[in-house]
Amino acid sequence: MLRPAPLSRRSHITPTGLGLVLLALLPLAFLVVFFALPVGGMLLRGLRPEGTWDLSAVPEVLGRARTLRVVIFTVSMAGAGTVLSLLLGVPLAHVLYRLAFPGRGLVRAVVVMPFVLPTVVVGVMFRSLLAPSGLLGWLGLDGHWVVILAAFVFFNLAVVVRTVGGMWEGLDRRAEESAAALGARPWQVWRTVTLPALAPALISAGTLVFLFCSTAFGVVLTLGGLRYGTVETEIYLLTTQFLDLQGAAVLSLLQLGAVVMMLAVAARTRTRREQALQRGGARSAPRPVRRSDLPVLLVAGAVVALVLLPVSSLVVRSLQAGGGWSLRHYTALADPDASQALRVSVTTAMENSLRTAVDATVIAMVLGVSVAVLVSRRPRRAGARRLVALLDGAFMLPLGISAVTVGFGFLITLDRPPLDLRTSPVLVPIAQAMVALPLVVRTLAPVLRSVDPRLRQAAAALGANPLRAAWTVEAPVLVRPLLAATGFAFAVSLGEFGATAFLARPDRPTVPVVIYELISRPGADNLGMALAAATLLSLVTVTVMGLVERLRVHAVGAF
Amino acid sequence: MDRSIRAHTALSATVLLALAACSTGGGSGEESEQEPATGDGAATSEPAGGTAEAGGEVVLVTHDSFTLPDELIEGFSQQTGYELTVQTVGDAGALVNQLVLTQDSPIGDVAFGVDNTFASRAANEGVFAPYSPELPEGAEQHALAGEGAEVLTPVDFGDVCVNIDDTWFAEEGIDPPATLQDLTDPTYDGLFVTPGASTSSPGLAFLLATIGEFGEDGWQDYWRELMANGTKVTSGWTDAYTVDFTAGGGDGDRPIVLSYASSPPFTIPEDGGEPTTSALLETCFRQVEYAGVLEGAANPEGGQALVDYLLTDEVQAAIPNAMYVFPVAEDVELPEVWSRWAKVAEDPITVDPDEVEANREEWVREWADIATG
Secondary structure (H helix, E strand, O other): OOOOOOOOOOOOHHHEEEEEEHHHHHHHHHHHHHHHHHHHHHHHHHHHOOOOOOOOHHHHHHHHHHHHHHHHHHHHHHHHHHHHHHHHHHHHHHHHHHHEEOOOHHHHHHHHHHHHHHHHHHHOOOOOOOOHOOHHHHOOOOOOHHHHHHHHHHHHHHHHHHHHHHHHHHHHHHHHHHHHOOOOOOOHHHHHHHHHHHHHHHHHHHHHHHHHHHHHOOOHHHHHHOOOOOOHHHHHHHHHHHOHHHHHHHHHHHHHHHHHHHHHHHHHHHHHHHHOOOOOOHOOEEEEEHHHHHHHHHHHHHHHHHHHHHHHHHHHHHHEEEOOOOOHHHHHHHHOOOOOOOOOOHHHHHHHHHHHHHHHHHHHHHHHHHHHHHHHHOOOOOHHHHHHHHHHHHHHHHHHHOOOHHHHHHHHHHHOOOOOOOOOOOOOOOOOOHHHHHHHHHHHHHHOOOHHHHHHHHHHHOOHHHHHHHHHHHHHHHHHHHHHHHHHHHHHHHHHHHHHHHOOOOOOHHHHHHHHHHHHHHHHHHHHHHHHHHHHHHHHHHHHHHHHHHHHHHHHHOO | OOHHHHHHHHHHHHHHHHHHHHOHHHHHHHHHHOOOOOOOOOOOOOOOOOOHOHHHHHEEEOOOOOOOOHHHHHHHHHHHEEEEEEOOOOHHHHHHHHHOOOOOOOOOEEEEEEEOOHHHHHHHHEEOOOOOOOOOOHHHHHOOOOHHHHHHHEEEEEEEEEEEEEEHHHHHHOOOOOHHHHHOHHHHHEEEEEEEOOHHHHHHHHHHHHHHOOOOOOHHHHHHHHHHOOOOOOOHHHHHHHEOOOOOOOOOEOOOEEEEEHHHHHHOOOOOOOOOEEEOHHOEEEEEEEEEEEEOOOOOHHHHHHHHHOOHHHHHHHHHHHHHEOOOOOOOOHHHHHHHHHHOOOOOOOOOOOOOHHHHHHHHHHHHHHHOO
């Protein structure tokens, strides 16, 4: 299908270009049908209610003192959450991906656990620790915004550690070693060699964390005790409680504008930092721990403790029943009649979760790899470059837009044949894949961009067709990030609640949905089972991700 | 290099095969082989079970607290020949708003779970088609007034009431509160926790209870006093009950919580005996849940059959254990723990549904300023 790329750079659409356009079609179709259409539908309902434009709400909503307050709170909390996650995540990524020590795999797994815990469970665990009667009650922080920030870090640490770590572990150590040999102090080596090399990954991770934080919803309400409102909580309130679609549309537009602006700044910063990186197979291997690593180890240890405290209190409580230690809540997970709140056993729900996650992961990876390849190309013409940048941003948008808007939008736009998908079970994995897609892209794109394009050109000059050139040059560096992204997509799908609860059929619930049902009913056993189910979900996720990462050993050996 | 590509391709192929074996598609096939009569797959093109010749599928749209035992869901298709598919769409408020938004092409035939705080919105917007079946004994008192009665049928009700930890009050030697007014008494300073009206359905019910009790102009002062008396507001029922309440499974420090009249039976100790908590029956707001056939339903006859079915003795009798609320049919026997320990308010506080609809947004905003400002 594809021929060797001609060397002329004047031709308008080269076969490579055509291939890339074809590659873009599927992801774009997905984005249009499952994101642009629903969101557009909701915006139109709000701003064009009776078939005529009614923009009277725009100045009114924007002029409210509350709107300003909410916007400032959202942006500053998301910004602080991003900076803090990066500050704490980078030392941890260094320890987990650059140093060799026993138990490293286990710590990597622990760091990922929070990522899939349902918000409602995390809310209960955080509040149990911080309520006046809790272990950390003496801090007096229950309901304080600092706790919301801590939860942001708790959830998003995995994003930073994995995105940055994935880049870091492939870096050739020689550049750093040369700098050190030339007399640079460790700090100088870090600032002049390591940091620039990591910058694209850092910005990628920061972008993701910012989007996650700015659309966080359950955490803000639960941990803030309703005292704090974000743009996201306002949209939820206006849409689901007041049916004020005008107000919701204005806030959604505001959200959209802010996200687009943030993405533009991130893209600009990232592009300036991108560079071709030397990658060394054996020379990138982690080194043993040295005495000089102590400070970074201390920071990493403290961060792991922050993660462990709520996680271990969750595990401990799931193992308690009737005033003593017991596995009762775990044995109940396999029993369909264990709780009146459930129609199926938790293990059946786990099966549903895993099946859905497989589908979602496949969708997210197929789309994600296409998008990552696309956005990592740097066409010579400015127009084409802008188009690529635009695409890159477009696929990040779903993370920055309210799930309520998208969910309600599904109902009012995907309601007629051939797209009457509202009650179709395929929507669940698709919705989960849309959430996982940005993570996949952001894990792969920085790595692909760091591949020297001259290598591809050299392969082409030696007679390889574009596909073959890409495969030979890019596949080897991509194996690790690809596996990491797969694991991540799987985890996103397993933990996804917002869209799933909205779309899943009650006879086939996933584990987060079941946990929510259990924890919303009275009874110590329901609570115990919910906590046990959350622990199980976390362990299954960590195990699957561990297995996926193990695949790399054989895969890397092949190259 | 060629060898490595082949090795990699082989690996990918293996992984792909493994994936194909365990996707959603694979699951749906297996499941329908195992339990052909659950109604699973009715939304897809799979052939319906053997009893379906009477009329195909009925889709029930409901909120996420809806559950019924599988036997009853199968029972519906056995009795009527329709296959029942259940579609859940968020909480009670989200349910009504989705019904309003999708009324041009409804997502189902019947909606269940519209409660009396949202009923007016649904009825006024013309979401429902007229259908008023004969009600079982005792259900009439829960019916809506006016036009609402022609489209919505009461199915169950629950009282949202202040609950107290009797053990705590006995140990501390303090007389427990009994009324809403008592909660502002300094004796109970810092002891009450409630979910918020803006984010929680029982929270909204409690706000309405205070509006019904103290009047449209009096509730604001009551709430100011309540907040001044150290009341804690949480986002949802879950964390009020399981984190802050002293008897909700966690080790909270507040012995007074907003919950349901049906909550106390869940605090019966494992070795039996009495519940350690009780509901204050003078503080209750009654939530009634309704079902109705949707305007523009694809299968209106099937929808009517489902509304009838929800009122049968067998469904009514299963409601308490499945959904933690009371059936509207009086002569249905309650589960034993319920008839002993779950009391119903004799004279619950009420607010006219039309009033609620007209003022909800303003009230909730005003409430938010006072309670979460």
